[in-house]
Amino acid sequence: MAQKQKILLILLPFWTPLIPPMGIACLKSYLQGRGYSVRGVDANVEQQFREVYDNYLARLRAIVPEGKQGNFDNIAVDVLQNHMNAFIHSQKPEERFELLKLVIGKNFFVYAPPEELECLDDLIGEFFRRLEAYLLKLVEGEQPDIFGVSVYKGAFAASLFACQLVKERFPGIKTVWGGGIFADQLALGSPNFEYFLERTEGFLDHVIVGEGEVLFLKLLEGESLNDPRLLTRAQLDGEYLDFQGVTIPDFSDFELHHYPQIAAYSSRSCPFQCGFCAETVNWGKYRKKEIAQVAEELQALHRAHGRQLFLLTDSLLNPVIQPLSEALLDAGDCVYFDGYLRAAPQVADAGNTFQWRKGGFYRARLGIESGSPRVLELMDKRLTPELIKDSLSSLAAAGIKTSTYWVVGYPGETEEDFLETLGLIEEMKDDIYEAECNPFRFYLTGQVKSDQWLSTSGSRLLYPEQFRELLVLQTWYLSDSLPGREEIYRRMARFVEHCRRLGVPNPYSWQDIYRADDRWQKLHPMAVPPLVSFQEMGTCVDECRNLEQLQLCLPMFQDQDDFEF
DSSP, X not given: OOSOOEEEEEEOSOOOOSSSOHHHHHHHHHHHTTTOEEEEEEGGGOHHHHHHHHHHHHHHHHXXXXXXXXXHHHHHHHHHHHHHHHHHHOSOHHHHHHHHHHHHHHHHOOOOOHHHHHHXXXXXXXXXXXXXHXXXXXXXXXXXXXXXXXXXXXXXXXXXXXXXXXXXXXTTSEEEEESGGGGTTTOTTSHHXXXXXXXXXXXXXXXXXXXXXXXXXXXXXXXXXXXXXXXXXGGGTTOXXXXXXXXXXXXXXXXXXXXXXXXXXXXXXXXXXXXXXXHHHHHOSOEEOOHHHHHHHHHXXXXXXXXXXXXXXXXXXTTTHHHHHHHHHSSSSOOEEEEEEOOOTTTSOHHHHHHHHHTTEEEEEXXXXXXXXXXXXXXXXOOOHHHHHHHHHHHHHTTOEEEEEEEESOTTOOHHHHHHHHHHHHHTGGGOSEEEEEEOOBOSSSSXXXXXXXXXXXXXXXXXXXXXXXXXXXXXXXXXXXSOHHHHHHHHHHHHHHHHHHTOOOOXXXXXXXXXXXXXXXXXXXXXXXXXXXXXXXXXXXXGGGHHHHHHTOHHHHHTTOSOO
């Protein structure tokens, strides 16, 4: 293909717009550096779509009693996604209502009245009418050669709809999919994946699974591939993206005022293999950039966009956080960073966390998962509750926000194990900025322990086979494993109520975040600035570099030996 093609890359609703689409920004930067014209679009931030999303969740919330809502915002996405799938695959309302009633029952264990099902269905219909008009205007205006979609769980139905529409109205445009959904619900080799390929053959030209830059370029340049429709890491013969040759992500197409922070990365994949995770399965071997390169990229992004707060999308920051915080402390401009961290001896060291705080470390996102040593061992987390507690205390004493993530109902979790989780949260409540729980989710393939669970527990379809054509994505659960699915969701509701009683938040809206930040400021004298402090474009927050002076004003820390100065 001698002539460079014009590429339109899009992320469709619904996906929480915490950061602008990182995958699209990386692809745009990589491909434009090789002469291609690329436009990135994030339809998530379009108010017309968020309005439908908010109305749908509000209507659904009214159906579910508070005691059964659990982590409502996350569970509701499962209902929404399945409903959207059914809507685009069925012209019969009664068929959709039957499935929707079942989906709500299986996720919230309540009965949904027919009139409520109809209202929810009307909202989904309105969403797809708006999406069709939006897409036609966009594609007609751009007239791309390639229509590429970055797909995640919540955006699956909208992405299917978009490619069908584009192929129907503009048959000459090539359609391409990539994204995080191929790490779980559409894991390579799973029944869902094979069925998906079959169902999309008429309107989806290419599927890229895994790290996309090199594979996308090979597709565009017409290189000979074993399967030109399905491109995977296996076709690269061990070739990985050379981090030294990449430029910073290109966010120039996005309206950055919609996002609390922008993104960067210092590594890909993960040095660990937790049983329920698919990170290493998707990305392959763990690789990281040179620290000087990461610091320079953050400085460049800060200068280009006037933003100080970054989410580093690495699976874990542990291998880089010490040298990165040192490099940023010495850098010209002050920037702050947020990312995923593993509880570890280095994190439990208060001297370390104070230095990280000075270097701009803003929030630690910790996969705690459980407070039970037995469950942590089953997960192969290589953690103890004591190390978790020491890590939380060390981070919180330095003022760093601690967002904690928990898995409820891991195979083998007993009531006693679950109570240990609640007990740990209660003991550490003042050192936990937020606590988010999710149910254990099982996939036939893609997780480190998928095969092991299948051989010992067996699996069962959550929704009958008769609905497969409507859903495309089937959901399985472990049939002979405890706790059972209803008990898992019951425990989630108890988890949420426990945190509510303790005052430990799980913020989703700006109002929730404001209250959570206010609580953190009152609990910790060295608390990082509230998120709203970073929203003013062009403002400069640099309090982290003055923390030594602040420390001298807080002798209670020295008296209590919280820091080893």
